[in-house]
Amino acid sequence: MKAAAFKYLRAENLDNAFDAFAEYGDEALILAGGQSLMPTINLRLAQPAVLVDINHISGLSGIEQSGEKIQIGATTRHFELANSELVASKLPLIASAIKHVAHRGVRNRGTFGGSLVHADPAAEMPACAVALGATLVLESRAGERRISASDFFLGVMSTDRRPDEILTSIELSADGPGDVWAFRELSRRHGDFAMVGVTAKARRASERLEDLRLVVFGCEECPQISAVAASLAASGQEPVAIAQAVAEELNPMTDLTGDAETKRFQARSLIEQSLGDLLEGRADG
Amino acid sequence: MKDSNRIIGASLPRPDARRLAAGRGTFTDDIILPRMVHMALVRSPYAHAMIKSIDTRKATKAEGVVRVITGEDLADICSPFIAGIEFLPNMISPPQYALAPTEAAWQGEAVCAILAESRALAEDAAQLVLVEWEELPAVVDPVAALKPDSPLVHSGLESNLVMTLPRAEGDTEAAFAEAAVVVEHSFEFGRQSGLALETRSVIADFEPAGRRLTVYQSHQTPYQMQDVYARHLGLDEHQVRVIVKDVGGAFGLKLHAYPDEMAAVAASVLLGRPVKYIADRQESFASDIHAREMTAAGRLAVNGEGNILGVEVDVLSAVGAYSVYPRTSVGEGIQAVQFTGAPYRLPAFKGRVRVVYQNKTPTGAYRAVGQPIGCVVIEQLLDLAAAELNLDQAEIRRRNNLGPADLPLKAAGGLEIEDVSLDACLTALLNKMDYEKLRRDQDEARRQGLCRGIGLATFVEQTAVGAGLYGPAGARISAQEGCSLRLEPSGLVRCATSATDQGQGTLTGIQQVVAETLGVKFDAVTTEDGDGGSTPYGGGSWASRGLSVGGEAARLAAIDLRRKILGAAAAISQETPDNLTLSGGEIFSDGKSLMALSELARIVHFRQDTLPSDVDCEMNVTRHFLPRKFPYFMANGIQASYLEVDLGTGAIKLLDHWVVEDCGLVVNPLLVDEQLRGGIVQGLGAVLYEHCLYDSSGQILTASLADYAVPLASEMPDIHVVHVENPTSGTGLGAKGAGEAGTLGAPAAVWCAVNDALRPLGAQVWKQPFTAAHIIEALRSANCPQEASELFEN
Structure with missing residues (x-):
């Protein structure tokens, strides 16, 4: 057409x-x-x-570090994130996840901010932004507004962005010592939207995961931190038990790739593997 | 060892590949004619609805609109399609109109055409057409469609049954009674589509003063379409010329007459202006033929040694809203039955096919028509029997393969088989894949908790079908292929063939046959295809006939032209023709160079005055070939798949794939290998990814490439190709077809491999495509634990 x-x-x-x-x-x-x-x-x-x-507005694109913060301009393209040494060393979760974002042609033009504002429940970047505790910076005639990624996503392709606002940049914390991350995605073919995906960030201390921020995506209406995962991990539960508990709590939407039961089944497996990745510091993606 | 000077058998790259890679192809959409208008269609949003009225007033006045046409406007100039089969008089086939006048029977059936200065303007106007619909109940499920109280797919039908065809040979009752093991299962096959990279495209140019119609079309057979356009538009056939330029893939889906394309051609007749219609991807999903939707129940009886005693198969084939014109939609179901067990000795056979209409997109011939389904059914049943008997899967196949003692054969399933090399292919396969070692690897993997499977799929492939198929059906389709050769004054050769090339490399193969048979260099020949007005009349491209039939016509033409050339050379040099040979573009007498072909060509074209008046200077020959000794040439082979099933997610990872194929003489190994690989990838798409999904009201859910998953390179395994060459005696060339073997055998290999992987768990898949959801469904119904480590401990 x-x-x-x-x-x-x-x-x-x-x-x-x-x-x-x-x-x-x-x-x-x-x-x-x-x-x-x-x-x-x-x-x-x-x-x-x-x-x-908005592609020609100066200042909306680029990746910069200031202190322990990494600032990513909203129109920074996926391939720039994939090629950035700063992202590779300070935001390895993003560096790993970006390989799952569609195909090279799409990554050449698609933008980080665009992916967040579009808010597809099966997209990788919104889930990563939530897991990493990103802060989104929105601008309008009225001025600047900052909102955490956890509060930004409201539903299927629905966000807190007001019609007169532009997402201009995204602020993330650089990985520090002891930080571990995981990213696992199941898709029909490499590059497809996720059937189910899991991404997580935590601090590993004495074989336990602290401040676990685990997000299951491609499943529910929008990415959110699993509170159950965080509390069970903090109390030292085994991955298999955490995975079971998180999967049971999920409320997956049926789509062409599977019904709720299928997705819960798949999520359980991916969560368990992701927790294993975190505990063993295995950043395999 | 092959002679290194030989052209036939050499892996030559396609001369046209450079042109296409450079972006210099001419596809139908690249053609722009003066005064051309563009067509967009209003298609039914409902799977089944009556058209109460169509208000085109606003659309007609919209910017750039030249004319808006409905079914009523075409009633007097264009007769509907009715695809029947003369030897099946009870087959029901409702008329299909270029634009449905009163009733739409699938979501996507066209009802109104807008002709405008651009496609975008035509689409703008299409939004302004107001159709008053009365929605009717949609028939979607094929089983429900057969119930006496089912709503009807068309209001004019008496039932939704298209036809039923039973077949029985031998005493199956006795076979099952005396069997040591009887296994049975039902299998489901999802709808898929051919999905050519270039969508369907047509430009019709009707010149009213002389009533001449020229059509440029992305199609497999211009000859068939000339007949269709002439008859349905009331034109004289010799005034209709269909020209097929470059085609970006066809796979059977461009073999049919489509109502929307007919509407574009009819619109050109109405307007007296060229009309272009290019199906976009979304309407392709809703209107290109679909294929394969079927359920098949199979039952197999074997004795204690695993020898087949009898097989039964019952197929329900769902073909959508119409029987596609002019080849019908019943071939898929008929071939699924015929090919169940075709490679094996079958003392007794009982089969039945029922074909049913439903309010979905019509289905038609797609690469390997029905054969992959018959292959899956028998290969699955054999594996089930082997498991019961504790026999190895390769061994049970060897015990049942047709061998020299059985051949030639009129098989119980109805096929005629001249000569196949099944044991040789099986042996070659087991060697190539190192079967014993792979089985040990599989065991080792299982000990580590990895669920891996090996699947084997023996197949026979019906290629180069002759007049026996469409002749008795009463279809106006030629099975004969032709070739014209013309010696140019420079000594170079033009070849025009009725075979058409949609990217397979058929023309390259024909060029090789002509060059070697004639005795000139490969580059001394150019080829041309697809001009229905000037290339020799023939079938075009279907049923893997390009090299096997078209190549033989080329060989015969080259022999004749060589005879003429040597006759003229003999007259010029006062030798006897028998002493002369033509090789590498040079004429030799008893091994001594006599003259260059270019010198002879100059004389026969420009200096006839120097020759006696009885010397034949007419260096132009046309020959045709039709398979007569056999109704078709049966190629054969075997495929194997090695894969891993992730029990946690239901994902399948293809690890390796092998094919051993006997397509007779291999004219160009490079091209045949890629035909096999491409075909296998399409077969893997069928079994793992591709699915035209509908909801219960008949709405298609997969009308974009985001939702309809085709196989991508990243998921494909290495595909190892081995040839066994067993030339057919039906031609001098010896080539059988090779176009469908890959698509035919790959699904069954994966079916067998997945079920080989799952068998120790007591789980089994039963419907393709094997989505992760279906794998999980299979694991759950067998109550498998999700922890892989627990699975293989016993």
Whole structure:
């Protein structure tokens, strides 16, 4: 299919974009990497009046370290994360997970911020942002707003972003000593959205996992930290028991790849393996 | 050892590959004609609905719109398709219209066409067409479709049964009574589609003054389509010319006449302007033929040694809303039955196929039509019997393989088999894969808690089908292939063939046959295909006939042209033709160079004045070939799969794959190997990934490449290819077909391997594709613990 006609507006700065939001309201859509949006428009599932291209706004892209914080610009492309030495050394979970994001062609254009705002429940980056405790920075005419990733995702392709806001950057904490992480994903084929995925971050101390932030994705409406996993891990439970408890608590959505029972079954296995990865410091992805 | 100077048998790369890789192909969508308009369609959003009214007023006035057409507009100029079979008079086939006038029977059936200055404008206008629908109950489930109280797929039908065809040979009752072991199982096969990289494409250009129609189309057979367009539009056949340029894959799905393509051609007749219609990927999923949807119940009787005593198979084939034109949709079910047990000695056979309509996309011929299903059924039953008898899976196959003493054979399932090399292929396979060692590796893996399986799948492959299939059916489809050769004044040769090439490399193979048979260099020949108005009449490309039939026509033409060349050379040099030979583009007399072919060509074209008047200077020959000695050439082979099942997630990892194939003479090993590999990948897609899913109201759920999973390189195993060459005696060339072997055998190899892996757990898969969810379903129904380490301890 061919896209229905739309206006194209190339924003040179945030103000251009805010002007468009003021004029067109929710008839305006933001174009970043376009890897989800353009197919939707080409299938005429979305027929926006105007596309606001934010790719040329300076300052929205790039990866920087300041102290123990890593700042990632919203339009930083997936391939830049994959190629970044800073990401590899300070955010190894992202470096590992990024290989599961679609295929090279998509990674060449798709953006980190775009993936978060799109909020596909089976996407890798939203789950990683939650597991890593990312802070999202949103800007509007009214100024800057900061929100934690755990609070940002509200449901299937639904976030706390207001229609007049642009996600401009994402702040993450660099890995420190004792930090361990895990990323496991089951997909039909490499590069597909997850049937089920598990990602986790923790501190390993004397064969126990502290501050375990475990997220199961591709399953529920949006990524969230498993409180059960954290408390059982802190009390020194075995991975098999934690996996069982977390899986039982899941409320998976049925999709084309499986029903709730199937996904719970698969999640249990991936959780157990991920906990093993954390305990053994095996960063295999 | 092959002679290194030989061209036939050499692994030559395709000359056209460079052109295509450089982006210089001409696919149908690359063609732009003056005054051309673009077509977009309004398709039924319901699986079954009556069309109460269509309001096109707004759409007609929209920007760039030239005309909006409904079924009513085409009623007088375009007759509907009815795909029947003359020898099956009870087969029911409702008429299928280019644009459905009153009733839509699948979600995606076209009801209105918009012709506009661009495709985008046509799509804009399509959104403005108001159709008043009356939704009717949809028939989706094939079993329910056969119940007496089922709603009907079309309101004009009396029942949803298309036809039923029983077959019995020998005494199956006695066979099952005296059997040492009887095994039985039901198997389900999901719907899939052929999914060519280039979607269906057509440009129709009707010139009203002379009533001439030229159609550019991405298709496997321009000849068939000329007949279809002429008859259904009331045109004279010799005024209709279908030209097939480059085609990006076809796999059977571009073998049919599609109503939407017919609508584009009819629209051109109405408008007197060229009309382009390119199916987009979404409408491809809803309107390209689907295939394979079937359930098959099988039952096998063997004696204490594992020898087959009898087999029974009962197939229910669900074919969608129409029997596809002109080849019908019943071949899949018929072949599934015929090929159950075809490679083996079967003293008694009982089969039945029932074909049923449903409110889904129509199905049709897709690579290896029905054969993969028959292969799965018998290979699964053999493994079940082997397990009962504690026999090795390779051994039970060896005990039942057809051998020289059985051949030639009219098999109990109905097939005629000339000559097959099943034992040789089995031996070659076991050697290549080091079967004994692999079994030891499998045992070792199990001790480590890894669930691995080995599967074997013997197959026979029906190729180069002759006139016996479509002739008695009354279908206007030629099984004969032709080749024209023309000697140019420079001594180079143009070859025009009726065989068509959709990427297989058929033309390269034909070029090799012509060059070697004639005695010129490979580069001295160019090939052309696909112009229904000027290339020799023939079948085109279907049933693996390009080299086996088209190649033989080329060989016969090259022999004739060589005879003419040597005749003229003899006259020029006052020698006798018998003393002359043509080799490497040079004419020799008793081994001594007499003249270059280019010199002879110059004389016969430009200096006939120097020759006696009785010298034949007509250096243009056309020959045709039709398989007559056998109804088809039966190729054969065996495949093997080695894989691992993750019991925690249900994921399957393919570790290795082997194929040993006997397609007779191998004209080009490079191309045959890639045909096999490509076919195997499609077969692996069928068994592991591809599935056209519908909901209970007949809505397709997998209409994009995000939802419909095709196999990708990252998941494919290495595929090891071995050839056994056992040339057919049905031609001088000796080639059988090779196009479908991969797709035919790969699913069964994986079925057997997965069930070999799961058998110690008491679990078994029974429906393809083997999604992770189905593996888990199988494990759960066998009450398997999820902890792999617990599984193999006993």
